[in-house]
Amino acid sequence: MLERLHLLADGVCKRATALLFHAQPSRWFTGAYVKIGFFENDADLRYQDEVDGPLLLQVNKTIEVLQAKYLKALISYEGLQRVETWPMPMAALREAVLNAVVHKDYSSGAPIQISVYPDRLMIWNSGSLPSEWTVERLLTKHPSAPFNPDVANTFFRSGQIESWGRGIERMMQACLGAGQPAPVLQVESIGVGVTFLFAPTHVKLQMAPAETPVETPVETPEKILVALEARPDLTLAELASTIGKSLSAVERATAKLVKEEKLRFIGPKKGGRWEVLK
Numbered sequence: 085m086l087e088r089l090h091l092l093a094d095g096v097c098k099r100a101t102a103l104l105f106h107a108q109p110s111r112w113f114t115g116a117y118v119k120i121g122f123f124e125n126d127a128d129l130r131y132q133d134e135v136d137g138p139l140l141l142q143v144n145k146t147i148e149v150l151q152a153k154y155l156k157a158l159i160s161y162e163g164l165q166r167v168e169t170w171p172m173p174m175a176a177l178r179e180a181v182l183n184a185v186v187h188k189d190y191s192s193g194a195p196i197q198i199s200v201y202p203d204r205l206m207i208w209n210s211g212s213l214p215s216e217w218t219v220e221r222l223l224t225k226h227p228s229a230p231f232n233p234d235v236a237n238t239f240f241r242s243g244q245i246e247s248w249g250r251g252i253e254r255m256m257q258a259c260l261g262a263g264q265p266a267p268v269l270q271v272e273s274i275g276v277g278v279t280f281l282f283a284p285t286h287v288k289l290q291m292a293p294a295e296t297p298v299e300t301p302v303e304t305p306e307k308i309l310v311a312l313e314a315r316p317d318l319t320l321a322e323l324a325s326t327i328g329k330s331l332s333a334v335e336r337a338t339a340k341l342v343k344e345e346k347l348r349f350i351g352p353k354k355g356g357r358w359e360v361l362k
Contacts, residue, residue, distance in 0.1 A: 100234035103190060104139045114193040115210075118146045118185075122154055122200045134195070139235065140242060143181050146198070147174065154200045156289045159328070166328040171205065171286040176258035176267065180278045182244060183251050184209035186236050187276070194275075202290040208277040304329055304337045309347065309360050316357040 102112045109116040116139070121132040133153065135146045151157075157168035170177075184196045184207050192210035199206045239245045252269070259266050259280075270277035282290065307327040312318060318326065324334040341347035348359050 100232065100238065104235060104238050106138060108136055109139065110136055113190045115195045116190055117195050118142055118181075118198060119195040120146070120149060120154060120198045120200070124202070139185055140238070140244075143178065143185055143244065146181050147178055150177070150198070150200070150205075155205075156286070158285065158289060165326065171282040171290070172264055172267070172280040173258040173262045176255045177205075177280070179251050179255040179258070180207050180267065180280075182239070183255075183278075184276075186232065186239055186245065187211050188232075189275075190232070192274075203282050203287045205280045205282075206277060207279075208275055210275045212273070213271060213276065304333055305341055305346075308334065308337055308341065312347070312358040313360045316359065318358070 103109045103116055106112065116136075118135040119132065120135065122130045124130060131153075133149055135142055135149055137145060151170070151174075155170055157170045160167045160169070181196075181198075188196055188209040189211040194210045196207065196209045199208075236245070245251065255278075256266050264283055265281040268279040268281065270279070304327070307329070308323065311323055311326050315322075315326070320334055320338065321331055323338075324331045327334070329337075338347060342349070346361055348361060349356055350359055351357060
């Protein structure tokens with residue numbers, strides 16, 4: 085990873101290098117981070133986080149924080165496969181965060197701001213569009229005109245974005261293809277905003293109080309036995325993902341099942357299989 089980062093840094097100006105690769109770019113450029121907050125309404129901020137680090141890593145870190153703490157997913161199952169449906173497609177959210185990070189005006193001193201409400205998520209970044217560009221122009225075929233060419237080129241070379249100005253189009257298509265509302269764009273003289281509106285089912289979920297999951301002694305073991313009967317070749321990590329439990333919980337439960345002689349592992353550690361004992 086470090087070698088790849090060094091290769092990407094070749095040919096990038098010093099200003100962009102500090103933003104893209106320094107562990108704390110906000111030491112050199114005030115506001116070079118992402119600020120996230122959860123609001124009950126415009127006046128009531130419940131909690132907040134800041135995502136710092138190299139710009140090349142800020143996007144993924146931001147998505148991870150949003151998924152872990154700010155957004156709730158509807159859970160369904162296709163057979164044994166757990167399916168999570170977020171308030172907006174993650175591809176669209178990632179595209180919006182990428183656009184904010186790549187096109188932000190880093191001389192403004194203001195961080196990217198992501199405000200999460202029970203019914204919507206808003207992303208705002210300082211910056212401006214090319215002269216005479218409008219929201220309508222953004223929503224149609226348009227050339228790539230990055231606010232920070234060196235930053236955009238490095239994200240392109242790292243494989244995180246294209247260089248054809250299709251980010252907004254891809255974001256819209258991802259939402260509409262998932263049957264969710266298209267995001268709303270706002271263009272102001274000092275910045276650009278994107279608002280994702282949540283469907284009614286997700287609004288109810290976001291407003292529900294957070295619950296601490298309580299695992300009964302039989303729930304996880306039963307799911308493990310059902311899953312392994314269908315797929316005896318699963319690794320513990322794959323098993324944890326399949327039944328929607330943590331790896332540590334699955335390790336404890338399988339060890340208990342083996343001790344109780346309800347389950348055993350046959351063959352080598354790699355290439356072996358599980359056997360459910362009747």
